[in-house]
Amino acid sequence: MNESPPGSNIFIDCPACGRNHVQARAYAYQITNEVGIVVDQTFWVECLTCRAQLLSSAHPDDLMRMDKEARQAVITVYIPLVARALALLSLLVGCFPMVGGAVALLAVSLNRRPGFWRTLSWIGLGITVLSHGTLAVMIIVQAIFGTKP
Ligand SMILES: [Zn+2]
Numbered sequence: 001m002n003e004s005p006p007g008s009n010i011f012i013d014c015p016a017c018g019r020n021h022v023q024a025r026a027y028a029y030q031i032t033n034e035v036g037i038v039v040d041q042t043f044w045v046e047c048l049t050c051r052a053q054l055l056s057s058a059h060p061d062d063l064m065r066m067d068k069e070a071r072q073a074v075i076t077v078y079i080p081l082v083a084r085a086l087a088l089l090s091l092l093v094g095c096f097p098m099v100g101g102a103v104a105l106l107a108v109s110l111n112r113r114p115g116f117w118r119t120l121s122w123i124g125l126g127i128t129v130l131s132h133g134t135l136a137v138m139i140i141v142q143a144i145f146g147t148k149p
Contacts, residue, residue, distance in 0.1 A: 008060055012045060013068060016052030016077050016113055021068070023048045026060035045075050052113075053078050079117050083110035087117045090124025097135055100128040 007027030013020045024045050031040040043056040045063070055078040056063060063071055086107035094100040107121040 007046075008064055010045070010063055010071065011068060012047065012054075012071055012075065014047040014049060014052065014054075015072075015075065016047055016054065017050035019047075019049055024054075026056065026063045028060055044078075045071075077113055077115065079111065079113070079115075083107065084117055087111055087120040087124060090121060091127065094124050094127030095131040097132065100124075101132060104128040 007025040010024055010026050011021050012024045014022050014024070024047050026043070026045045029042045029044055030038045033039050043059055043063075045054040045056050046052070047054065054075040056075045058066070058071075058074040063074070066074075086103060090100070090104040090107040093103055104121065104125040104127070108118075108125050111117045111121040
């Protein structure tokens with residue numbers, strides 16, 4: 001069972017959309033067990049401009065008391081694990097035809113926010129474009145100069 005209370009409004013410089021002094025909603029995401037006891041909780045800040053979910057290492061109440069600079073230090077853009085895994089995978093399988101292309105395109109579409117993981121996805125896409133390009137050239141060369149019946 002999960003619940004996310006309405007949360008409290010704060011102002012942040014959003015690291016996801018890059019806008020300064022935008023309104024955001026700080027809330028705690030609580031994971032409860034069958035009898036309603038909170039077993040784990042994570043803290044989030046949602047940018048009300050771009051709707052990005054930012055992971056916070058500080059409780060919403062603490063965020064309220066902080067100034068904008070201090071808030072900046074505790075919130076980070078949350079990148080889903082699957083997006084990070086795909087970015088890495090695209091580097092590994094980038095040279096394989098079809099599969100590499102599919103993984104790289106998926107990684108790029110999931111890692112759209114600026115940063116390390118987007119760079120990595122684009123490198124993966126670069127590798128796959130190069131390998132597909134080489135493959136295409138080989139097929140064309142084969143077609144032109146290949147053995148004729
Ligand atoms: Zn934003």
